[in-house]
Amino acid sequence: MDLSTLRVDFPLIAGRPDLVYLDSAATSQKPRRVIESLKRFYETLNANVHRGAYRLSAEATEAYEEARKRLARFLNANPQEIVFVRNTTEAMNLVAYAWGLRNLKEGDEVLVTEMEHHAGLVPWHLVAGLTGARIRAIPLTEEGRLDLSALDTLLTERVKVVSVVHMSNVLGTINPVAEIARRAKEVGALVVVDGAQSAPHLPVNVKALGADFFALSGHKMLGPTGAGVL
Numbered sequence: 001m002d003l004s005t006l007r008v009d010f011p012l013i014a015g016r017p018d019l020v021y022l023d024s025a026a027t028s029q030k031p032r033r034v035i036e037s038l039k040r041f042y043e044t045l046n047a048n049v050h051r052g053a054y055r056l057s058a059e060a061t062e063a064y065e066e067a068r069k070r071l072a073r074f075l076n077a078n079p080q081e082i083v084f085v086r087n088t089t090e091a092m093n094l095v096a097y098a099w100g101l102r103n104l105k106e107g108d109e110v111l112v113t114e115m116e117h118h119a120g121l122v123p124w125h126l127v128a129g130l131t132g133a134r135i136r137a138i139p140l141t142e143e144g145r146l147d148l149s150a151l152d153t154l155l156t157e158r159v160k161v162v163s164v165v166h167m168s169n170v171l172g173t174i175n176p177v178a179e180i181a182r183r184a185k186e187v188g189a190l191v192v193v194d195g196a197q198s199a200p201h202l203p204v205n206v207k208a209l210g211a212d213f214f215a216l217s218g219h220k221m222l223g224p225t226g227a228g229v230l
């Protein structure tokens with residue numbers, strides 16, 4: 001990898017040879033193409049999407065739907081499954097409030113892990129408080145991996161949702177989501193995956209993972225801030 005060539009693609013660092021940016025997991029810098037394509041949209045295509053009966057609106061709608069198709073290909077999902085949100089936090093809240101609030105009740109359990117980001121934890125805690133459901137967590141081993149042996153006791157018919165982070169933002173651990181999802185399905189639980197760190201770093205195939213919901217943030221993967229996907 002030739003770093004000096006890569007730097008040219010990022011206007012913010014290209015213009016500042018003194019700057020070494022090491023916080024991409026928190027938010028990535030934006031390549032020229034992304035900045036230019038945002039500018040191009042506002043300068044040439046901006047119009048009401050899906051709500052206007054005139055040419056510019058139809059073109060904006062087409063561009064918007066093309067983005068949906070690309071995201072679907074990127075995740076191996078179907079285009080109609082792509083929900084645009086602002087970021088992972090909003091996606092997780094959407095699942096917890098739209099699905100959880102309506103379907104969880106006292107006696108139900110939501111299974112998370114001890115390595116969740118707050119974005120994957122707080123929405124479930126709040127919705128549990130409103131519904132009477134209980135939160136339980138898959139513990140970690142000494143090496144910072146999920147202790148899957150705990151699933152034998154944790155994964156019961158009471159568990160209605162298993163919500164796991166695909167790649168830890170703290171440890172870098174890649175969790176065996178496909179295996180966890182397979183076990184979750186055996187007890188009829190929905191599988192929610194926080195892909196904020198995995199989508200930028202790994203090929204993601206939501207079907208192979210067995211994810212019912214998968215969340216990502218555009219701003220962590222070279223995209224614009226304020227554009228995410230559920």
Ligand code: PMP
Binds near residue numbers: 026090120
């Ligand atoms: N989950 C993980 C694993 C993260 O690393 C982050 C961001 N640090 C989030 C969720 C939240 O992402 P956002 O702020 O884009 O909603």
